[in-house]
Amino acid sequence: MASPSIHSFFLTGPAGRLEALLNRGAEKATHAAVVCHPHPLFGGTLHNKVVFHAMKALNGFGFPVLRFNFRGAGLSQGVHENGHGEVEDVRTALDWLDQEFHLPLIFCGFSFGAAVGLGVACPDRRVQAVIGLGTPVAPVSGRSYDFGCLQTCGKPKLLVSGDRDQFGPPAQLETLAQSMPEPRKLVLIEGADHFFEGHLEEMRETITRWIQEAILSARS
Numbered sequence: 001m002a003s004p005s006i007h008s009f010f011l012t013g014p015a016g017r018l019e020a021l022l023n024r025g026a027e028k029a030t031h032a033a034v035v036c037h038p039h040p041l042f043g044g045t046l047h048n049k050v051v052f053h054a055m056k057a058l059n060g061f062g063f064p065v066l067r068f069n070f071r072g073a074g075l076s077q078g079v080h081e082n083g084h085g086e087v088e089d090v091r092t093a094l095d096w097l098d099q100e101f102h103l104p105l106i107f108c109g110f111s112f113g114a115a116v117g118l119g120v121a122c123p124d125r126r127v128q129a130v131i132g133l134g135t136p137v138a139p140v141s142g143r144s145y146d147f148g149c150l151q152t153c154g155k156p157k158l159l160v161s162g163d164r165d166q167f168g169p170p171a172q173l174e175t176l177a178q179s180m181p182e183p184r185k186l187v188l189i190e191g192a193d194h195f196f197e198g199h200l201e202e203m204r205e206t207i208t209r210w211i212q213e214a215i216l217s218a219r220s
Contacts, residue, residue: 011068013092015085016077019069020093021046023055025101026062030219031128032097033058033106034066036090036113038134040073040080050110050133053200057207058108061216064101068093070116083116083145090120094127104128106215108207111136111167111194115145122153129156129215131207134194136167137176147176156183156214160206162192162199183214 005024010017025032035054038044046067055065070086071078078085090107097105107121107130114132121127130153136145150157157180161168170188177186187206192199 010075011092011096013071013076013078014088015071015079015081017075018071018077018089018092019046019073019075021067023059023065023067025059025064029062029064029101029103031061031106031215032064032066032101032103033108034068034090034093034097034117036093036107036109036117037067037070037073038111038113039140040070040112044112045069045074048110049200050196050203051113053196053204054108054110054131054133054207057204058106058211060208061211063106064097066093066097082143083112086116087120090117094120094124098126106211107131108133110134115147118147118153119149122149122155127155129158131158131160131210133160133203134165134168134196135159135161135173135176137172138167138169140167150176150180152181154181156218157185158207158210158214159184159186160203161186161188162194162196163188163190164192165194167194185210185214 007022069076109117110133
């Protein structure tokens with residue numbers, strides 16, 4: 001009997017158990033990936049639509065893809081720590097993927113997930129490429145995030161945002177992208193807001209094209 005394509009379980013994190021879902025990959029997968037969700041105090045969970053579509057794009061290549069709830073979200077234990085403790089949750093997810101699959105890793109984060117996770121993923125030698133969706137370069141409800149890690153990140157980098165993203169003004173995103181070393185790519189989806197409402201398929205297709213061009217083609 002074939003194993004279910006989705007595995008529901010708990011990661012053991014520093015603040016307690018973290019609720020997780022693994023979309024299983026192909027037997028000969030070339031990479032494994034993690035997708036991090038938006039701000040939990042504003043309803044962000046692993047079931048977020050943007051997170052789901054990003055997972056589908058990555059899983060479409062046969063990659064096993066892990067989603068998890070940050071501490072204090074969903075069934076995860078612990079309490080929200082304003083991004084400070086959550087970096088350890090990202091490390092927990094990367095450690096689990098590495099131990100489980102021993103494959104090059106791809107990091108993807110949406111909004112808060114990008115803000116928290118990029119700083120962890122960029123210096124991690126196990127992570128081959130990083131993706132930021134709706135990267136919040138402008139202050140969000142009084143909170144500002146530092147993306148200086150991207151300025152020294154030599155890995156393939158993809159930033160995807162809507163050109164109407166209230167937390168990611170195009171001019172600021174372009175300035176950030178220009179500060180990043182190659183290989184890098186910034187894609188602004190016309191008419192899309194922070195949540196890619198009405199443009200989720202475009203976002204998903206953008207990830208798919210970039211993985212094919214920047215990651216898989218480079219292997220051949």
